[in-house]
Amino acid sequence: MLVVFDSLTGQTKRFANNLGFNTVHVKLYEETDDDIFLVTRSINFGQIPETTKDFLENYKHKVIGCAVSGNMNWGANFGMAGVKIENIYKIPLVKKFEGSGFKSDVEFVKNWILEKTKKEDKWVWIKEKI
Numbered sequence: 001m002l003v004v005f006d007s008l009t010g011q012t013k014r015f016a017n018n019l020g021f022n023t024v025h026v027k028l029y030e031e032t033d034d035d036i037f038l039v040t041r042s043i044n045f046g047q048i049p050e051t052t053k054d055f056l057e058n059y060k061h062k063v064i065g066c067a068v069s070g071n072m073n074w075g076a077n078f079g080m081a082g083v084k085i086e087n088i089y090k091i092p093l094v095k096k097f098e099g100s101g102f103k104s105d106v107e108f109v110k111n112w113i114l115e116k117t118k119k120e121d122k123w124v125w126i127k128e129k130i
């Protein structure tokens with residue numbers, strides 16, 4: 001599992017690092033066999049950053065889920081980039097969080113990733129046995 005993050009001022013990066021997996025900035029990603037969890041941010045009235053869009057155009061098939069940073073002051077556009085990613089790229093939005101997130105946000109996402117990868121490991125194991 002690799003966490004790919006898109007961060008300008010560092011908040012999203014901090015959240016990504018707190019998840020406890022290897023992390024890499026979206027612009028420095030080089031393809032590996034690892035599944036990816038994406039942590040990105042909302043900009044300009046709920047838009048997806050261009051850097052995230054470029055990454056998704058190339059690698060969306062490797063991304064198992066995403067979490068998105070935002071600020072509730074943006075009202076209905078809070079975390080809206082995550083909703084757009086879910087709708088356009090069919091990648092589950094696991095969590096919207098403010099800034100670099102609360103500890104509970106980090107734990108929620110970490111547990112989601114662990115559960116998801118555990119189930120998939122089991123499925124691979126079952127397929128190998130039958």
Ligand SMILES: Cc1cc2nc3c(=O)[nH]c(=O)nc-3n(C[C@H](O)[C@H](O)[C@H](O)COP(=O)(O)O)c2cc1C
Pocket residue numbers: 006007008009010011012013041042043044045046047069070071072074077078079080098099100
């Ligand atoms: C110009 C600008 C536009 C933003 N637009 C939104 C927005 O539409 N919705 C939202 O939830 N947050 C918005 N934000 C807040 C950022 O998503 C938030 O501060 C995020 O934590 C920044 O991540 P970073 O520190 O990793 O760059 C905006 C911030 C800036 C500076």
